[in-house]
Amino acid sequence: MPHTHTSYLELIKTVREIGMLKSVAGVLNWDEHTQLPPKGTEHRATQVSLLAKIIHEKFSSAHVGHLITEMEASDLLHDPQSDAAVNVRELRRDYDRAVRVPSSLVQEISRVAVLAQSAWAEARRKSSYGDFQPFLARILDLKREEAECVGYRTCPYDALLDEYEPGETTANLNVVFASLRDKLVALIGRIGASGRKTPLDILERYYPREAQEKFARMAAMKIGFDFQAGRLDTTVHPFCSDLGPGDTRLTTRYDENYFGDAFFGVMHEAGHGLYDQGLKPEYFGTPLGEAISLGIHESQSRTWENLVGRSGVFWKHFFPLVKDAFPAALAGVSEEQWVFAANDIRPSFIRVEADEATYNLHILLRFELEQALLHEDLQAADLPGAWNEKMKQYLGIVPLDDAHGCLQDIHWSMGAIGYFPTYTLGNLYAAQFFEQAQADLGDLDRQIAAGNFAPLLAWLRKNIHSHGRRYSAGQLVKKITGKELSSEPLLKHLGKKAREWYGV
Numbered sequence: 001m002p003h004t005h006t007s008y009l010e011l012i013k014t015v016r017e018i019g020m021l022k023s024v025a026g027v028l029n030w031d032e033h034t035q036l037p038p039k040g041t042e043h044r045a046t047q048v049s050l051l052a053k054i055i056h057e058k059f060s061s062a063h064v065g066h067l068i069t070e071m072e073a074s075d076l077l078h079d080p081q082s083d084a085a086v087n088v089r090e091l092r093r094d095y096d097r098a099v100r101v102p103s104s105l106v107q108e109i110s111r112v113a114v115l116a117q118s119a120w121a122e123a124r125r126k127s128s129y130g131d132f133q134p135f136l137a138r139i140l141d142l143k144r145e146e147a148e149c150v151g152y153r154t155c156p157y158d159a160l161l162d163e164y165e166p167g168e169t170t171a172n173l174n175v176v177f178a179s180l181r182d183k184l185v186a187l188i189g190r191i192g193a194s195g196r197k198t199p200l201d202i203l204e205r206y207y208p209r210e211a212q213e214k215f216a217r218m219a220a221m222k223i224g225f226d227f228q229a230g231r232l233d234t235t236v237h238p239f240c241s242d243l244g245p246g247d248t249r250l251t252t253r254y255d256e257n258y259f260g261d262a263f264f265g266v267m268h269e270a271g272h273g274l275y276d277q278g279l280k281p282e283y284f285g286t287p288l289g290e291a292i293s294l295g296i297h298e299s300q301s302r303t304w305e306n307l308v309g310r311s312g313v314f315w316k317h318f319f320p321l322v323k324d325a326f327p328a329a330l331a332g333v334s335e336e337q338w339v340f341a342a343n344d345i346r347p348s349f350i351r352v353e354a355d356e357a358t359y360n361l362h363i364l365l366r367f368e369l370e371q372a373l374l375h376e377d378l379q380a381a382d383l384p385g386a387w388n389e390k391m392k393q394y395l396g397i398v399p400l401d402d403a404h405g406c407l408q409d410i411h412w413s414m415g416a417i418g419y420f421p422t423y424t425l426g427n428l429y430a431a432q433f434f435e436q437a438q439a440d441l442g443d444l445d446r447q448i449a450a451g452n453f454a455p456l457l458a459w460l461r462k463n464i465h466s467h468g469r470r471y472s473a474g475q476l477v478k479k480i481t482g483k484e485l486s487s488e489p490l491l492k493h494l495g496k497k498a499r500e501w502y503g504v
């Protein structure tokens, strides 16, 4: 059937061009957050929105729709696991989403989001929720409208969640997260009651910036990040940007009076970067060359940041090196004190500063509240009260003002509703994958203690990175571990940590 093959080649050529344009937009975005002088902001915004318009028009064109439909009828898709079938299946998904939401609604959401973000920034500065509330109400109205356009099986939240975590459902997350919540609340309560306090001051000594950068770079290189195919630069809100084959950009920020920010931040972003560097270059621009979901992406960053980077075995190798790098700050500090300091668990108000365990309760709270807001079980006006009530219930603390409560995150002002759960999904996937990696690799602890990360990275490459979007996140976790997504591996990991450091 030469005719259908020609259509497939035409479809792939078109999406590759779109992938190329997206990576050009990525360079502009990276530059905006690392290099751009303040007066260039407006021109950059014009460049970026022009590109976004071209990309959207090119992809949502009738031509692309026609090519996809033609392919769906072709025998090239006979084997549903063939490259062509996977690409067409995923392009159909993306295409339907792109054409179902009218461009007038897309434009209105981005217009309101710009206003809402600046209202949010000002409201947060003054800790004045009332100033943000009408913007949040408007965003929620628009996102409800978007959900109706996209369509859903059970509830509007499904439609929004599906953008970030394709194939996942609200109902499933509610079950999995509930099984995490109660046990985690109890565990954190026991840790608090243990009376043991982490020697946090060790991390808050003077760590010169240059030495921090050198040390973090060395660690990223040792875990396998390829600096011939990537960079590390400085920014305000750290991120990792995949600009295409051979070009993955990590960013971080340095606080000379806190070791954790840059070091664990670089381990986190390098985890994202290793995923990007593990995507197959020959699939660039097609679904087979793209990451599955935000949750799976986050699982890779959390693996290296938390499961590897905070483990005792990791510091078996790195403690002598960190002592050499910061002799003044670490004079007289033992390996045990150091690792304990890196594993602090205690309730706090701000999500982005939260530890590995309490972090998930910050997410569960947001997940529950944004569902209630979207489904109109909770009015925007009642958000601060509902927030504080859940903080008390889950973490036993109540913020003194909304800046430290419901105004702390930018997400809702940007219209990103359904995004928060992907963070905890990342932790859950990470723990479940890691347990399997330990079983498959046998002596993973010994490898890590010896500074040998190649077997773990090869395992992640083979089982996760190389597949692109061939499997959904749910299918992948089943394929790798033989089980559905579960909260057990994460609870087991955190429970072990609590016994080890807090004796509970």
Ligand code: ZN
Binding pocket: 268, 272, 298, 301
């Ligand atoms: Zn991340």
